[in-house]
Amino acid sequence: MSTYLEFEKPIAELETKVSELRKLAEATPGMNVADEAARLEARAAQLLKDTYTKLTPWQKTLVARHPGRPHFYDYVRGLIEDFTPLAGDRGFGDDNAVVGGLGRFRGRPVVLIGHEKGNDTKSRLKHNFGMATPEGYRKAIRIMDLAERFGLPVIALPDTPGAYPGLVSEERGVAEAIARSTDRSLSLTVPMVCVITGEGMSGGAIAIACGNSVMMLEHSVYAVISPEGCASILWRSADKAADAATAMKITAQDLLALKVIDRCIPEPTGGAHRDPLAMVAAVGDAIASELDVLGTKDGETLKRERREKFLRMGRSLAA
């Protein structure tokens, strides 16, 4: 039922044994395996906890891409009332990798934008695995314009392997679309809160990740290029992705230390996919507390502070 990652194999074996024991006990009245099952279960839980407290950057990349991880629509379902999706860039078409709309978040009207990757073959194809064409970013700009005009906060959930590297993207100016979306984010006079929920890769992510507050889930990753891409360029071999993941410093913990992000949201033990509902609720709490603070500031202050935050970035690292 659940999808185990390669490095979770020992956990998978223990958990499989537990469920087999339980089934056996059900089928065989009078057979007492409760103690044994409980012992194994405790061992599995401990192993899970140990594994997840010391995930390597590459393991985190795999967790960030876990198919069972909550995606944009899971957060919308769990956190947003009256969600009203908005479509189209008004120039060419509608992109399904960047989605968004209006909704109520804990009482307050907001606009939402994010990447949706899909969760089965059909929806993954529909959402192009979260890889947006220019129309996705132009739709995001349009939705941010709407937020600006009506004074609504923007909640953005970047989660993408990168913009779609296809002919259509180049033909219709994906670079320009990303640049304009970044530009629009940085000029907003309404609060913008971003949560990198899975993988935030390259320009495709930054286009909707320039918020007053940028948060990452504990096991999400955020990078200038995918570890595979970096490895194939600098190591000339995609097999060195794990090395590239380590070298690039892509984890929430590293990025918090570099002051590139503002906050790290803890995940349930064993990752967001183990308890999506708890994850969604925790993200909701984090967004609410950020919006509470930002809501007290006037528009010019929000814009100025957002810009100054990015201008400051990296300067304190100089010796």
Next chain:
Amino acid sequence: MNWITNFVRPRIKSMLGVKETTPDNLWTKCPSCGEMLFQRDLEAAQYVCSHCDFHMKANARQRFQWLFDDAQFEELPFIPVAADPLKFRDEKRYPDRIKEARTKTGQQDAVIAAKGTIAGVPAMVVAQNFAFMGGSLGMAAGEAFIAGAERAVNDHVPLVLVVASGGARMQEGILSLMQMPRATVAVQMLRDARLPYVVVLTDPTTGGVVASYAMLGDIQIAEPGAVIGFSGRRVIENTIREKLPDSFQKAEYLLEHGMVDMVVHRHKLKETIARLISMLMKTPVSAAIAKAVAEPEGGALVPDGVEADAVPPPPESEPQAAQ
């Protein structure tokens, strides 16, 4: 051919970035048509092949010399940044790569900003040199661009970006990605001050650079034949499982797809920029502008039929502008 590759080429390379007098006997081979070009002619022709019109790569200081009046300009000082913030190791240490690039180019990093006048109009030019680690965008490049924009705002002058870059400086990881919003903020400062921002895209401009400040110009110019695009050609070919035509991602392709305002021959760049910024800055037509427009530098070398931005004659019925 051996003496060419073994002797002449390294000498030419070592000259880039360091102004030296050119010996009379140097030749260089056009990477496009293979023609042997007399080095002094090539320099006079701003590294445009006199046979096939191929625009070769140029470094930051050459750009300044070609754009600023009398090749006079003031370089902004290099702003030091964290040398190796991620302690990045691939096959080489990052600081060693930087050291090599500095020796090779005579530049501290990929981007230099300079102030001068263009046909009498005071302006900042920010130039990004592909020869410095592929013109990659790291913290130092970001600081140089921001400093250029801040100085432009302070002096109330337009900013011209002449860019060539393969994209992000991977050895700086996320800090490289953060230069995209940082440089975008710098563009917004120019916009807030109502100062023109003119971008000249040269060969090649790709990746994160083209997806931020290099695509946010008030006017977007591209040099003929320049490769400009977000994703690499091979990555796209692998995605769509198709071979792409030679014209793909070239300057002319971008013009056709509405991504740039004009494709301008290098010999007409100064004239074009002077014309644009003087109008946008509402500068009265000076003798210098008139001269630059009448006698574009190296203009005599432009072969027929390459002016991509020829202005059509006004329609006969068009009424003359009032006033």
